[in-house]
Amino acid sequence: MNHQRVSSLLSSYVDGDLEAHQVVEVEAHLETCRECHDEVVGLRALAAAVAQLPRSIEPPTDLWPAIDSSLASPTVKLGLSDQTLRSLRFPLAAAALALIAVSSLVTALIVGPGEEPRTTSASPALATEGVSFIAQWRRSEDEYLRATLELVESLDASTRQLAPETVELIQQNLQIIDAAIQESRAALAVDPANRDLIQSLSSAYQKKLEVLQQVNGVLAQL
Amino acid sequence: MGDLVSRARRGDKAAFEQLYRDNAGRIYAVCLRLSADAGHAEELTQDVFVRAWQKLETFRGDSAFSTWLHRIAVNTVFQWQRSENRRSARLAKAGSLAATPTSAARPALQLDLERAIARLPAGARSVFVMHDIEGYKHAEIAAITGLAVGTLKAQLHRARKLLREALER
Numbered sequence: 001m002n003h004q005r006v007s008s009l010l011s012s013y014v015d016g017d018l019e020a021h022q023v024v025e026v027e028a029h030l031e032t033c034r035e036c037h038d039e040v041v042g043l044r045a046l047a048a049a050v051a052q053l054p055r056s057i058e059p060p061t062d063l064w065p066a067i068d069s070s071l072a073s074p075t076v077k078l079g080l081s082d083q084t085l086r087s088l089r090f091p092l093a094a095a096a097l098a099l100i101a102v103s104s105l106v107t108a109l110i111v112g113p114g115e116e117p118r119t120t121s122a123s124p125a126l127a128t129e130g131v132s133f134i135a136q137w138r139r140s141e142d143e144y145l146r147a148t149l150e151l152v153e154s155l156d157a158s159t160r161q162l163a164p165e166t167v168e169l170i171q172q173n174l175q176i177i178d179a180a181i182q183e184s185r186a187a188l189a190v191d192p193a194n195r196d197l198i199q200s201l202s203s204a205y206q207k208k209l210e211v212l213q214q215v216n217g218v219l220a221q222l
Numbered sequence: 223m224g225d226l227v228s229r230a231r232r233g234d235k236a237a238f239e240q241l242y243r244d245n246a247g248r249i250y251a252v253c254l255r256l257s258a259d260a261g262h263a264e265e266l267t268q269d270v271f272v273r274a275w276q277k278l279e280t281f282r283g284d285s286a287f288s289t290w291l292h293r294i295a296v297n298t299v300f301q302w303q304r305s306e307n308r309r310s311a312r313l314a315k316a317g318s319l320a321a322t323p324t325s326a327a328r329p330a331l332q333l334d335l336e337r338a339i340a341r342l343p344a345g346a347r348s349v350f351v352m353h354d355i356e357g358y359k360h361a362e363i364a365a366i367t368g369l370a371v372g373t374l375k376a377q378l379h380r381a382r383k384l385l386r387e388a389l390e391r
Contacts, residue, residue, distance in 0.1 A: 011379040042386045049335055049389075050354050056247030057254060063268050064242055070272045071235060 001025040006036055014043045173211060180204040227287050231278045238278075242271055245288055249295045255351045256299040258340040266302060270295045296352070296366060303344065338388035342381050349374050350381035 006029040012018050013026050030037050184201035191197060226244075229237035249270050254263035274294055281290055339347060348367070352358040353374075360371045367374070 008379065011382055012375065039386075042390075043382055046382060046386055046389070047354070049331060053332055053335065053355060055251060055355075057251040058247045059250040059264055059267060060260065061264070063246065063250075063264060063271075064239055067242060067268050067271045067275075068235065068239070070268065071238070071275050 001029055003029070003033060003036065006030075006033070007039065010036060010039050010043060014040060014047065174208065177204055177208045177211065181208070224287060227278075227281065227283070230275075231281070238271075238275060241287065241291075245291055246271075248288065249291060252292065252295050252351070252356060253299055255336075255339060255355060256296070256348055257302070258344075258347060262302070266295070266299055269302075270298050273298060292356075296356075296358075300348075300366060303348070334389060335385070338385050341388070342384055346377045346381035346384065349377040350385070353378055354382075 006026050009018060009022060009026055013023065018026065030040060181201065181204045184197055184204055188194065188197045188201060226237045226241050230241055246267065250263055250267045253266040253270070254260060257263050257266060270291070274291055277294070281287065339350065342350060349363060352363045352366075353360070358366075360374050363369070363374055364371050369377075
């Protein structure tokens, strides 16, 4: 093996990356070549110096405030962002029970007693015809509103523990849904048996329920 | 999976802050050495932790959190290096490494070595930092950079040669 070839292998030799036969040839060359010998000594000295370099260097300034502010920019959408939901801290045991009751009611409204579940999108919230259906809907709606109110009150009670921007975001999202609910209720007041309007209102209720369920689900993991 | 990581995965920012405190030095060091610029290293370190927060759901605990975070850091820096505009800015500011406040307390030989590393050509520096300082294997570096192992070895050989020459002056 000539000098140029050995010289190109010295880094790998120092790293222990050469095949056995290459090691033999390189070491034979090193015994006779001062330049390559010195290069190996230099490479080993460099490796030793590198080994002394600190693996950790503290940033000159605390970067956490800037990072923190980047993390605190939740996405505004109809439902609350996961990040916002995760930041919620409020006692929800009683509200969680109410939520289960509400979920059952809405499911009953959508599915109907004794029927196989139907997809919400494929059917009006309440497909049963007649006056009994309207009465059932209104009773269930009252219970739904009562239970939802408990959840919202729990949320209100917790606002002291939340960042102002988080509270604002929650309120914005709930206001969007409440506006849709009010619109549907106003239309239903004029046309109380309109199945499309009932479906629209049920859908808005369901969205609000989903937001609150999302909160409940995240809190259950804390 | 550690308690801090589990809590951070559930959105606990206090836990994530502690993970930052525990790992910031290691991440800043690799960003600083790969970028060769203290200012960019700070920005990159911030990016790394923001990305880590966004990706926490994907962390399954197959490796140590610090290893997972380190990989995000390396990928973040390499993405940054691929940006032509930022590369130009980096070259314009190269050499500011020695201006970091932490430099004052370190031995002169280490500072000479750090400065020499910072002045290496970008490709040679990246391979040297990844292999000789961070301990990545050639195959791992090849997977990250997309370069052939033979090319990496040549870059490493060049980097070591230039460093030896710089330190012998």
